[in-house]
Amino acid sequence: MAEVKLTAEIRNDFGKGAARRARRADLVPAVIYGHGDKPQHVAIHNHSLMMALKTPNVLIRLDVDGTDALVIPKAVQREAIRGFLVHVDFLAVRKGEKVTVEIPILTEGDLAPGANILEHLLNTLPVEAEATHIPESVTVSVAGLDAGDTVLAKDIKLPAGSTLAIEDDVVALQVVAAQAEAPAEESAEGEGDAASEA
Structure with a gap:
């Protein structure tokens, strides 16, 4: 760096x-x-x-x-x-000294087709690295990930000389299905029915 x-x-x-x-x-x-x-x-x-x-x-x-x-x-x-x-x-x-820092998690690639949302449960990743060689960031490929898929801390490839400073099984990223909204016409019909019953 x-x-x-x-x-x-x-x-x-x-x-x-x-x-x-x-x-x-x-x-x-x-x-x-x-x-x-x-x-x-x-x-x-x-x-x-x-x-x-x-x-x-x-x-x-x-x-x-x-x-x-x-x-x-x-x-x-x-x-x-x-x-x-x-x-x-x-x-x-000092040079040669190990320090624990948090580095930004960047993503690349497109999710699987469909109305899916990528959630960052971690925006930064705690790592231990040599003080004069701290990585600026880590990049994770999310290409093809579908709803229900997760990326654990241990799945993230770290730069040489860096080690994880959190548990391996911590979820860093997850893909969730977008909540479908009821069509506007159906909502209007439902309101009309409710008014008629009243």
């Missing part, structure tokens, strides 16, 4: 007032956790961080006042209506 380089500055003031001041300066408050170290409070330029977070589980090399820190996002807090970044928690990682 690609590595993104960003610059962060250390934060020494905390609380809601400090966070608001940071955002007015176009900075996003963030905290770096991991390896038993004391959490490090930093602030990162909003636009640069927003662009980096468009890639799921992006690997970021943060320059924190001249010191390198290799991190991945663990919790991203956004404003509910406008969606701008409010706060980010990062996990410090």
Whole structure:
């Protein structure tokens, strides 16, 4: 996976007032956790961080006042209506270290003919992977699947070096038959009959 380089500055003031001041300066408050170290409070330029977070589980090399820190996002807090970044928690990682992350499940192919619906019971798949080689996503073929068919976690082919971090038999996807609606004419006739009986 690609590595993104960003610059962060250390934060020494905390609380809601400090966070608001940071955002007015176009900075996003963030905290770096991991390896038993004391959490490090930093602030990162909003636009640069927003662009980096468009890639799921992006690997970021943060320059924190001249010191390198290799991190991945663990919790991203956004404003509910406008969606701008409010706060980010990062996990410090090292090359060769295994981490558990959730990667998006993508689908390809067409279901079997008929009024069937594909339901995503899982939108992301928990996997364990090497911190510097986290897959961006997994793709599942649903070609030809019919109502009643399911895709279990163990059925999803994982990229090399990744292993499942959930039970094998968890249902990730399932195909269900669309509920047929009564024709409009029949509904109208039924209402007419009910009116006559009344």
